[in-house]
Amino acid sequence: MKRCVIxxxxxxxxxxxxxxxxxGVRVMREFVQRRERPHKASFLGxxxxxxxxxxxxxxxxxxxxxxxxxxxxxHHFLEMKFQKECVDRPGVxxxxxxDHAHTPEAIAQVTLAKLRYELPFLREWIHxxxxxxxxxxxxxxxxxxxxxxxxxxxxxxxIEQGLLELSRQREITRRKRREKGYSLVSLxxxxxxxxSALMNKLCESDVLxxxxxxxxxxxxxxxxxxxxxTILMTDTVGFIKDLPPDLVNAFNSTLEEIFYADLILLVLDxxxxxxxxxxxxxxxxxxxxxxxxxRTIAVIGNKVDLLSQGRMESVTAAVKKTIGDYELFxxxxxxxEGLDRLRERIAKVRNFDCEIxxxxxxxxxxxxLLSRLRSISEVQEQVVxxxxxxxxxxxxxxxxxxxxxxxxxxxxxxxxxxxxxxxTSEQARDSTGSEGxxxx
Ligand SMILES: Nc1nc2c(ncn2[C@@H]2O[C@H](COP(=O)(O)OP(=O)(O)OP(=O)(O)O)[C@@H](O)[C@H]2O)c(=O)[nH]1
Ligand SMILES: [Mg+2]
Numbered sequence: 001m002k003r004c005v006i007x008x009x010x011x012x013x014x015x016x017x018x019x020x021x022x023x024g025v026r027v028m029r030e031f032v033q034r035r036e037r038p039h040k041a042s043f044l045g046x047x048x049x050x051x052x053x054x055x056x057x058x059x060x061x062x063x064x065x066x067x068x069x070x071x072x073x074x075h076h077f078l079e080m081k082f083q084k085e086c087v088d089r090p091g092v093x094x095x096x097x098x099d100h101a102h103t104p105e106a107i108a109q110v111t112l113a114k115l116r117y118e119l120p121f122l123r124e125w126i127h128x129x130x131x132x133x134x135x136x137x138x139x140x141x142x143x144x145x146x147x148x149x150x151x152x153x154x155x156x157x158x159i160e161q162g163l164l165e166l167s168r169q170r171e172i173t174r175r176k177r178r179e180k181g182y183s184l185v186s187l188x189x190x191x192x193x194x195x196s197a198l199m200n201k202l203c204e205s206d207v208l209x210x211x212x213x214x215x216x217x218x219x220x221x222x223x224x225x226x227x228x229x230t231i232l233m234t235d236t237v238g239f240i241k242d243l244p245p246d247l248v249n250a251f252n253s254t255l256e257e258i259f260y261a262d263l264i265l266l267v268l269d270x271x272x273x274x275x276x277x278x279x280x281x282x283x284x285x286x287x288x289x290x291x292x293x294x295r296t297i298a299v300i301g302n303k304v305d306l307l308s309q310g311r312m313e314s315v316t317a318a319v320k321k322t323i324g325d326y327e328l329f330x331x332x333x334x335x336x337e338g339l340d341r342l343r344e345r346i347a348k349v350r351n352f353d354c355e356i357x358x359x360x361x362x363x364x365x366x367x368x369l370l371s372r373l374r375s376i377s378e379v380q381e382q383v384v385x386x387x388x389x390x391x392x393x394x395x396x397x398x399x400x401x402x403x404x405x406x407x408x409x410x411x412x413x414x415x416x417x418x419x420x421x422x423x424t425s426e427q428a429r430d431s432t433g434s435e436g437x438x439x440x
Contacts (some may be wrong), residue, residue, distance in 0.1 A: 072124030090244035181376030191238030
């Protein structure tokens with residue numbers, strides 16, 4: 001196990017420690033210097049650097065972790081001064097992503113983010129022309145660094161093109177799903193909030209749930225169970241504060257799966273301190289809001305099994321204050337509390353605002369049509385002698401094609417109508433001239 005020390009400008013290093021725990025790095029000491037801003041040349045101030053230097057002589061460590069974002073010149077200074085590999089917060093996050101990336105797409109995305117992240121540091125080393133002194137990776141002289149720099153740029157461009165193609169393919173898949181009448185719901189939110197655990201409960205799926213950060217990097221889409229019609233749910237990568245912009249951009253094709261859903265479930269861990277909840281909520285909203293346009297966001301306060309009644313009330317009140325008009329659902333993926341209410345909300349994305357009734361003969365063709373209809377609409381059936389009377393609730397855009405399909409299996413007395421959200425009929429459309437019964 002690698003050992004490190006942390007340099008920080010704030011007392012609260014909990015999240016950095018959780019990141020390092022996920023990465024499998026042991027923290028030997030923390031050096032905190034409260035400052036408004038990092039020192040321009042050395043991150044910590046020169047006095048503190050000298051003090052740390054003395055102390056590090058006694059301590060065996062493999063790397064220095066900076067709980068912040070380093071400029072290339074600061075990075076260069078710290079590595080030269082301490083002769084140790086030095087990693088900042090984006091660097092730590094990138095290493096976790098690299099460890100957890102298993103699908104070809106995730107590997108390509110992480111590689112691209114890593115290349116983009118490293119380029120400014122490489123430029124600095126070339127500029128200083130002292131790379132032969134560099135400890136850790138990429139040591140080996142100015143010439144090698146130069147060659148690596150050029151190679152990295154070409155490599156990054158090639159990956160970018162591959163990812164663009166993947167993004168296009170994802171768009172096609174999304175379009176096909178919509179054409180089939182499927183609705184899409186995505187899970188978004190801070191890492192470790194319980195997105196995958198919720199997905200497993202709602203979809204009876206088996207995706208990885210783990211107490212470490214960024215367990216999920218690639219995207220999984222499954223059908224939501226217990227709801228009529230096909231609603232697909234997508235679980236994907238979580239957010240974190242100060243996510244390196246290179247990483248956000250590299251993961252664009254994955255993040256698009258969140259942004260383009262009909263309903264976005266923004267999950268938070270309701271068992272944390274209210275201040276932390278609000279910070280994480282703000283981070284998640286800052287990623288989502290600029291990209292989601294007019295899509296609906298509902299906030300999910302998860303892990304309520306860990307809350308007392310009193311805490312539940314105060315957390316609910318605090319979250320409501322932050323989220324304004326967004327709906328809030330308090331749930332537990334563990335005890336399943338609140339999941340029925342959440343399912344009811346998810347079911348509403350289907351937006352079934354039309355109803356069709358028809359009488360169909362009980363033939364094999366009718367049965368295969370019925371099973372197709374059940375994937376895009378809500379179907380109820382009453383057997384009347386040798387025929388079936390069916391009542392269908394569907395989306396307005398599917399009404400004509402459903403009536404067409406019913407015609408091909410010999411349906412009689414087919415009636416279609418739009419209904420307002422309160423269930424009253426807005427306009428009737430009778431394809432056979434006879435009045436259809438309202439849905440039971
Ligand atoms: N007590 C309790 N623990 C939960 C609940 N939901 C999830 N957890 C735990 O929280 C941890 C994180 O859960 P995940 O579902 O992996 O979280 P995630 O949001 O998918 O996290 P990443 O994929 O890493 O972004 C796991 O240890 C889960 O067992 C819950 O409702 N109650
Ligand atoms: Mg997950």
